[in-house]
Amino acid sequence: MKTVYLDNNATTQIADEVREAMMPFLTDLWGNPSSMHTFGGQVKKYVEAAREQVAALIGAADPQEITFTSCGSESDNLAIRGGAEAMDKPPHIITSKVEHAAVSGPCHYLEDRGFRLTKIDVDSLGRLDIDALRREVKSSKTLTSIMWANNETGVVFPVRLIGEMVHEAGGIFHTDGVQAVGKIPMKVSLLPIDMLSLSGHKLHAPKGVGAIYIRRGTKVKPLVLGGHQERGRRAGTENVPYIVGLGVACDLAAKHLNEENTRVKAMRDRLETGILATCPGSRVNGDTSCRLPNTTNISFDFIEGEAILLMLDDRGICASTGSACASGSLEPSHVLRAMNVAGTSVHGSIRFSFSTYNTEDDVDRVLTELPKIVKRLRELSPFV
Amino acid sequence: MWDYTDKVNDHFKNPRNVGKIEKPDGTGEVGSLACGDALKLMFKLDENGRIKEAKFQTFGCASAIASSSALTEMIIGKTLEEAEKITNRDIAEYLGGLPKQKVHCSVMGREALEAAIYNYRTGKKWDKALEGEVICHCFGVTDKEIERVTRENNVQTLEELTNACKAGGGCGNCLPELQKIIDRVHGEMAEAAAPKKKTLTNLQRIHLIEDVIDREIRPALRQDGGDLELIDVDGPVVKVRFRGACSGCIISEITLKDVVEARLKDNVSEDIRVEEVK
Numbered sequence: 166m167k168t169v170y171l172d173n174n175a176t177t178q179i180a181d182e183v184r185e186a187m188m189p190f191l192t193d194l195w196g197n198p199s200s201m202h203t204f205g206g207q208v209k210k211y212v213e214a215a216r217e218q219v220a221a222l223i224g225a226a227d228p229q230e231i232t233f234t235s236c237g238s239e240s241d242n243l244a245i246r247g248g249a250e251a252m253d254k255p256p257h258i259i260t261s262k263v264e265h266a267a268v269s270g271p272c273h274y275l276e277d278r279g280f281r282l283t284k285i286d287v288d289s290l291g292r293l294d295i296d297a298l299r300r301e302v303k304s305s306k307t308l309t310s311i312m313w314a315n316n317e318t319g320v321v322f323p324v325r326l327i328g329e330m331v332h333e334a335g336g337i338f339h340t341d342g343v344q345a346v347g348k349i350p351m352k353v354s355l356l357p358i359d360m361l362s363l364s365g366h367k368l369h370a371p372k373g374v375g376a377i378y379i380r381r382g383t384k385v386k387p388l389v390l391g392g393h394q395e396r397g398r399r400a401g402t403e404n405v406p407y408i409v410g411l412g413v414a415c416d417l418a419a420k421h422l423n424e425e426n427t428r429v430k431a432m433r434d435r436l437e438t439g440i441l442a443t444c445p446g447s448r449v450n451g452d453t454s455c456r457l458p459n460t461t462n463i464s465f466d467f468i469e470g471e472a473i474l475l476m477l478d479d480r481g482i483c484a485s486t487g488s489a490c491a492s493g494s495l496e497p498s499h500v501l502r503a504m505n506v507a508g509t510s511v512h513g514s515i516r517f518s519f520s521t522y523n524t525e526d527d528v529d530r531v532l533t534e535l536p537k538i539v540k541r542l543r544e545l546s547p548f549v
Numbered sequence: 550m551w552d553y554t555d556k557v558n559d560h561f562k563n564p565r566n567v568g569k570i571e572k573p574d575g576t577g578e579v580g581s582l583a584c585g586d587a588l589k590l591m592f593k594l595d596e597n598g599r600i601k602e603a604k605f606q607t608f609g610c611a612s613a614i615a616s617s618s619a620l621t622e623m624i625i626g627k628t629l630e631e632a633e634k635i636t637n638r639d640i641a642e643y644l645g646g647l648p649k650q651k652v653h654c655s656v657m658g659r660e661a662l663e664a665a666i667y668n669y670r671t672g673k674k675w676d677k678a679l680e681g682e683v684i685c686h687c688f689g690v691t692d693k694e695i696e697r698v699t700r701e702n703n704v705q706t707l708e709e710l711t712n713a714c715k716a717g718g719g720c721g722n723c724l725p726e727l728q729k730i731i732d733r734v735h736g737e738m739a740e741a742a743a744p745k746k747k748t749l750t751n752l753q754r755i756h757l758i759e760d761v762i763d764r765e766i767r768p769a770l771r772q773d774g775g776d777l778e779l780i781d782v783d784g785p786v787v788k789v790r791f792r793g794a795c796s797g798c799i800i801s802e803i804t805l806k807d808v809v810e811a812r813l814k815d816n817v818s819e820d821i822r823v824e825e826v827k
């Protein structure tokens with residue numbers, strides 16, 4: 166049975182082109198890019214080429230605005246902790262209630278150390294309360310960190326508007342772009358964004374590499390201290406094979422961007438429409454008019470997400486759930502709770518997230534299996 | 550990814566006794582949609598007062614469904630007096646164990662059984678709020694339930710308590726109150742288990758000291774990453790060595806007096822003095 170992988174917001178398969186590009190750096194070209202000798206030093210140009218590829222994908226004006234890190238979480242930590250500590254006086258930290266833990270974690274860390282923290286609400290469609298944000302950013306100099314697109318629902322936030330509001334009051338704007346980069350077109354040089362985080366393994370590079378865009382002139386205190394690598398922003402010998410892989414993955418993502426927004430989006434839409442038509446008591450979570458092209462989050466009344474997920478898994482289909490039971494906590498996903506999703510369905514949400522590697526067959530498989538699973542679990546449920 | 554046993558997976562994928570019974574003798578309903586799991590259990594008795602039929606409907610995760618299915622299999626053929634003795638640990642053991650975060654699924658099973666038996670005996674719908682005072686308002690858990698779960702599962706920490714009955718898993722406002730209940734139950738359990746403080750032989754005395762250290766002192770130290778080793782017993786003097794985070798801890802002297810010596814005085818004899826061997 167072929168695995169149907171529809172959990173690409175969790176991680177993605179490594180592209181063949183990426184793996185092949187990495188291989189020479191795992192075999193012959195293992196030198197240290199900081200070395201004075203030719204054997205090591207020759208590697209540096211590949212790191213710099215990757216920097217240009219990342220800069221090109223997100224539309225940065227200068228490749229030097231890209232710093233390589235170990236993952237998206239490190240980039241978020243660097244932006245928030247390093248950004249706040251570099252400001253003249255402790256900023257008011259503003260974020261949203263639906264951020265990934267990689268952002269809310271460092272925000273709470275700063276709050277514990279005396280920084281003022283405000284978390285902006287979302288409405289029932291997962292859209293940011295812009296009026297509340299405007300009030301908050303006006304009141305003081307802020308470091309605002311709001312994600313570009315939500316990992317659970319795919320809802321896209323208006324980063325241009327947010328950035329303009331933050332800048333008007335003299336604040337700094339970071340956006341967690343981990344889910345957005347490679348899925349929607351962007352040109353950060355033309356946007357009021359000071360910092361943007363991205364992760365390799367969400368766009369077909371391996372796990373263990375990420376990057377952060379830091380606009381020229383933005384001050385950030387490094388988290389990892391030591392050598393002069395990455396212009397002093399992140400000490401540690403460069404992870405050359407993975408950086409090269411990330412560069413190639415960014416190239417591929419740029420190439421596939423159109424397909425992502427046409428073929429992938431069409432598959433997502435067909436799956437979504439099909440599920441809503443064949444599974445009574447199902448509904449989409451999130452604003453469908455402003456969403457990533459690859460993500461759908463669907464709730465099923467009166468049945469529980471982990472049970473759905475494990476039955477899908479039994480049939481070779483990989484997805485994810487915001488249910489409490491699956492995470493080991495007792496509360497369902499903070500994103501769905503922030504959206505006030507109804508009690509009848511908040512525990513029964515499933516996220517399907519596509520990549521360009523998915524096919525129409527994958528959609529067919531889910532549409533064959535899922536209605537049977539939903540029916541079966543409803544038969545078990547005391548509420549139906 | 551949960552490490553479910555084969556038996557849990559089997560009862561999840563092929564649940565036994567799903568459905569409803571026409572005119573049941575007893576019905577128990579526990580949990581709610583908002584809490585994330587709920588179970589409705591029904592049973593019918595035969596002429597000898599044994600459960601001849603049991604059916605369930607469950608809203609919940611794989612282990613909730615498996616626990617419900619297991620429960621029905623366990624009670625069929627039993628008298629109500631026998632069925633009543635089933636604890637949540639029995640249900641978990643029947644399934645070959647549950648992940649620690651899922652222990653509450655087995656507690657839900659035992660509660661549903663209790664509710665169904667209550668319904669049979671009184672004709673009324675069981676309401677756990679009548680059985681005590683609600684302490685955790687997020688999940689509606691009463692002091693009686695917390696005490697019972699603590700006792701039956703030998704719950705040591707707040708985390709274990711939340712895993713077992715969800716109490717404290719929401720806003721967290723009740724955590725101090727929960728800690729008090731855990732402490733009280735342990736006090737009662739220790740009192741019940743406490744040996745008569747009279748003439749012990751040397752060997753009995755040493756065994757008791759070992760037992761108190763293992764049962765009462767080490768679990769407390771381990772919560773903070775520390776540990777303790779018994780080195781020697783010389784008359785009233787008990788010699789111990791701290792391990793892990795306790796060794797070199799700046800407050801280890803306080804721990805020595807307030808925890809180790811205090812517990813041994815309470816449980817073994819008043820004249821005990823504890824000395825640390827470095």
